[in-house]
Structure formats: structure tokens, C-alpha cells
Amino acid sequence: MKLVKTFGRGKAAADALIESLEQRGAVNTARVAPVVQRILAEVRRGGDRALLKYASKFDGLAKGESLLVSPEEMKAAWDSTSPKLQAAMMVARGNILAFAEAQLPREWTISPVEGVKTGQIVRALGSVGCYVPGGRYPLPSTLLMTVTPAQVAGVSRIVVCSPKPARETMAAAWLAGVKEFYRVGGAQAIAAMAYGTATMERVDKIVGPGNLYVTAAKMLVASECGIDMPAGPTEIVVTSETGDAAGVAADLVAQAEHDPETLAVLITSNEALARAVAAEVKTQARGNAIAKQSLAAQGCLFVTATVREAQELTNRLAPEHLTVDTTADLRWVENAGSVFVGEYAPQSMGDYVSGPNHVLPTGRVGRVRGGLSVMDFVKVITVQQYTRAGLKKMGPHAIALAEAEGLKGHAESVRVRMR
Template identity: 40%
Template sequence: MTRKPRLPDRALQTQVRDIIDDVRARGDAAVDEYTLRFDGRKGTDALKPQEIRDAFSSLDRQTLTDLKEAAARIEAFARSQMQAAESLRLSGSGTGSGTTMLPINSVGCYVPGGRYPLPSSALMSVIPARVAGVADITVCTPKPTPATVVAASLAGATRILPIGGAQAIAAMAYGTADIPRVEKIVGPGNAYVTEAKRQVFGEVDIDMLAGPSELMIIADNSAEPSCIAADLLAQAEHDEDAQVWLVATDDEVISEVTRCLERQLTALPDTRVARSAMVKAQVSVVDTDSAVTIANRIAPEHLELQARNAEAMAARCRAYGSLFIGAWSAEVLGDYCAGPNHILPTGGAGAYRGGLSVMDFLAVRTWLRLDERQAREVLPLAERLARVEGLDAHAKAAGRRLRQDP
């Protein structure tokens, strides 16, 4: 069982680089031109208050209620994360030092608006930033639907810009007359958006380089085959390049899930994308220990454990974007409303980072404050280490305080 490698697309890289360079050179005029070319509209102005009110008015009552409930659940989870983001002070061994957790000043949140607009991504990106204390939050989303506008507003966006693609990333990274520069860009997007984030990293910070959606399910014969099939299809319908893996401890599980998949596929209104992704699905029958080893090697974006010993298995899983333990912990709940974030690492990045959280919007800054007695305890050590490294000026900076060297 393997992961499909990410291969660089040189033509796409060049096209994105040209767009970024053009936006840097010509600002709003370039953004206007690309937005007209790719989205059929012009304008770099943020949505006006009346346009946002119109979006609220056009939304049916149930959808508005649902967005508010999802927002509340996501915010409650983010606030619980903030409890772990505490500043600290260390005193002892002759030192006074500590860390201060401070929010960054400004963030750009990209919210997809293509084949399937994602108002949930507005909630997932903006709410943790606001909870972390970010003062200025820009949302860029192409062809925004009323639901996306309402979600961004409920989440706490400072402004909502109806632009997308590489031109939106470039505008947020470098700033234009109409679009303020941000310090960090977060959120999922298509290949052009992801490549643009890669190219502007360093000018601004980014969250991650998210690729096509991924789901691995580890299941034994206690799992419900129809639920496994439904969860696999839920990921497969995102993208023809979505990657799904089913790791089972029993051949019969594979057979039953395969039968359910075909029945459920025929019931979907549009099967093309899901069927294309499922053709490339990978299945394996192994024991529980091997299943955990596979999961830790693949590091999937989403990892579901539908097995009798799901809790014990979870304790051994070390690499994933988000973990769903037990048959009732459906991945779709993480997509929308359970609380944990759905902006997650893909392409194996789950081996070294988790999903978007309040921590992504906090800068961990250290400080040092010593009086003369405390400093004299450590200055000789600093001076000796500087001489070990051959950095004479460093050594003299320490020595001057000890001996007032000329």
C-alpha cells in the first residue's frame, strides 16, 4: 500500500509565478484582469455591508441556524485549545526567562469557491484566527455564495473579497492599493492556489500545502460495510485525485464494502468524480499490527478506526491529520461541525504536523531579563562557548560586562 507521489508541474509553476510577478508589479489592475479571465467578473473591492446583509436575507432560516450552530461548536473547540497556549515564566538556576504567546497581526483566509463552494472552510479558518486574537482577517473567495458570505461574517472576518486563485494569494502576500498585505495565509485551494502559497512562503507565513483529500479506514468485521462505503465516497467526491485506502483485517469486509460501494455510487446524482477516484482506491487485508504500521507510514489526512479495539489502536497511531475513533465518529462530522478543524495536512505531512488550530495564529516569543548578579553567573559560560566557536566579538561582548574590557 503506497501513496501517490506529488510530481511537480513545471508549466503550472511558471504560470503561477507569472501571475504573482504581475500582481506585484501592477497591483489591483492585474488582479482585476485575472479575476475577469478566470471568474468572469471584475473588482477588488471588499463586499459592502449591504451586500453582506443581502446574503443573510437570502439564506433560508435552517441554513442560517445550522451555520450558527457549527460556528459555535468550532469556536468552543478553538477556545479549549487556547487554554493550552499559556505564556510561562521560568526562574531559577540564575536566570529569569519565559515565553509570551502573542497573536500575529493579520491573516488571509482562502475559502474555495469552485465546483463545491465551502462555507465550512470559512468557519474553520476564520474562527481559530479570531479566537487566537488576530485583529485583521481578510477572506478571499471566488464567486462567493450567500452561504459562504454569511459563514465568513459569522466567523468574524474583517473583510470579504470576492477574488480567488493565484492572484488572490499574491494580493494578500504583497498587498495592493485595495487589498491589505497579511502576515500569514491559510486555507485550502486548488493546485494553483497551493502553488501560489508555496511561492510566496517566506514573504508571508502559510499554514501548509494542502493537496487532494485523503481518507484511510482501518476496519475489522465488527464494522458496518455500508458506513465504510459511504465514508469512502464522501472523500472520493471531492476530487478525481482524492486518495482513499481501506485496510481490513478480514477478506469479507473488503467484499461487503465493494458491494455497498457499487450500490451507493449508482444513487449519487453525479458519479464521475467519485468513480474516477475510487478506481484508484487501494485495499489491503492485514492484521491489526500491520494496519497501524501502514497508517503511520502513509500519514493520511483523515484516519478512521472502525474496529472493536479502536481505542487501543488509536494510542498506537502517530501520523495523521485528524483521527476518528469508532464507528460513530464519522469523518463527515469533522468536515462540518464536531469542533476539530477540517483544514488538514495531506501528502504525508501528517507525519510532522496536525490540522489548523489557534496555535497557527500565535507567535511563541521568548524573553530574558537578568539583574547583575544573575548575569554574572552565566556570562563566563557564554564567553567560553563563544571562544570555542571562534567568535571573538561574541566573547568580548560577554567579557566586557565581566571586566569592562577596552
């Protein structure tokens, strides 16, 4: 990991590095956009033929093998899963379920004046596609994180796509009651879910994390199919003055092992802590090839002149995962996907069993939204109702505004009901 001071002789280099990190999302996906555009166009034009071609080329789909995972395969996977892992999956699903239920928006009505009622109703999306990565590691946790809140929201059709789905992922699908599961991944899976093929009917919205190709594909189909957010390669920032070096390093290494593109950062004004963490990271990353690769390429230890500067830099980076020292730090946190507080809250707990979703915004999208939630699977629809008396009270104000805008038809549509 690089140790970078944001003051003194290192300031200019630090400023340039920070500026590049602020552009990370757009720059990274731009690298793969031409390839992704070609795959999307081919699947859109060629349907199943193109989908099978890419599933065979990139996902290891055998000739004659069905894209659709059967219920029998999912049940067999669950039955062959150890009781220990079954119990862990059930605990995780229970906590995700409870958290999503607590997040559900409510329906309500108010009466701003007598004779007028306004409010909102909540309706589930009709269909969603849940992308579950399956390249380097099996990710049953991601299946539970994407499917469960959709079920809580009441989505009637839930599709799962995952390349080379592992037994653990299929077991999680059985536990969650998944009915439609396809063994396809990458940009080709995003294309199929967004545009539809003879085998796979299109969905209203696509959610879930993925590599740069998946993230770029989601962004490119967003004009025709809803998406949750760019949720690309993992990001971790630890902003700490008093943290335990071994614990901080463990979180950095843990997130870095996800992907060679992982961004792993410590921000502190405590130089001694930064150097201790650097030593710990070096020790703990031994034997973890992917973590070593990402930490060497994107690992940064920022030493700031002040605590305030450390806080400001954290918000500028808007990280996917953020760890802070105490609950008092929450007062200054503005931009982050999910926040972990204190030395006894390893980020891995959020990846698996805490309940809040681990599908989180990357590429500084934490400036505008948090992680995946039950709200991503519902529509909040506003409702307005007037009595004649209510319209007589409020109508003249609407007429005045309509006439000020020169919209005579708007004014008349109110006036004709007030006669």
C-alpha cells in the same frame, strides 16, 4: 476502487503503488507549477490590472463589479438564510471557537537559577488571509474554520478571498464579523494576498485549503509570505478490521465527492471487509459523478498480510483524514491530520461541527504537523531576564562556551557586565 494485496503475487505492484502515493504531493503540484508561476508573476508585476483580468477569466467577475464584497451584501445573505442553516452555522462557530480557545498557548516564566528568569509571551499575527474555495460547492464551513481561530488568537486584520462567493459563504462571513472579503480565487488570490495590490494590502500569512493551483501557489509564495501548510485535494484513509462496511463506504464516498483528485483508501487485513466495502462503494456512489470519478482514479482497497502491516502502511501514507476502529488504535497512530474513532464518528462531523479544524495537511505533510489551529495565528516569543547576581552565576558557563567556539566578542559581552 482497486483491490490490492500487499503480499503474494500482488506484492510488487502494491509496493510500486504505495511508493507513488508517498510522492503524491510533490508530483501533483509540479503538474500545475508552470501555470501558477506565470499567474503569480503577472499579478506581482501588474497588480490590480492582472488580478482583475484573472478574476474575470477564472472567477466570473463581471465588468465593473467590485472585488470587495460589501457589508450590505453579507448582511443580506445572512438575512435570507434559513433559520435552520443559521442555527447550524452558529453551533459550528461556537464549537470551533471553544476548541480554539482551549488550544491557545499560555504565557509562562520559570527561574532555572536564582537571578535568572526565562519564559515566553504570546502575540497574534498582524494580518492573515483566509482562502475559502468556491468552485464546485459553497463552503461556509471553511470560512468559519479559518476566520474563527484567527479571531481567537487576536489577529487584527483578517482578509477572506473566495471565488464567486455563494450566499451561504457570505452569510457565514456576516456571522463571523468579517470586514474584508474579496470575490477572487485561485492562484491570483494567493498572489494578491502574498504580494499586495492597490486594492488588497498584503498579509503576513495565508491559510486555507484549495485545489492543486491554490496549493502550488501557496507553496511558491512561502518564501515571502507565511503559509499554514499544503492543504490540497482531500485525502481519506480508513484503517479497520471490524468496521461496518456501509459506514466505511459512506465515508469514502463522502470525501471522494469533494474533488476528482481525492485520494480514498481502505487499509485492512480483513479481505472480507475489503470486498464488502468495495460492493457498498459501488452502490453508494451511484449518481455521484465526482465521487465515482475520484474513486475510479484514486480509490484503493489495500489488503495486508497482518494488522501490524496495515498500521505501518497507514503511517507511511500520513493521510489528511484517518478513521480507526477504537481508542486503542490511537497508540499506533503517528502521522495523520485528524483522527476519527469508531463507527459513530463520520468524518463529515469533523468537516462541519465538531470543533477541531477541517483545514488539514495533505500530500504526507501529516508527517510533520497536524491541522490548522489557533497556534497558526500566534507567535511564541521567548524572554530572558538576568540580575547581576544571576549573570555572575551563569555568565562563566556562557564565556566558556563562547571561547570554545572562538567567538571572543560573545565572551566579552558577558564578561564586561560581570566586572
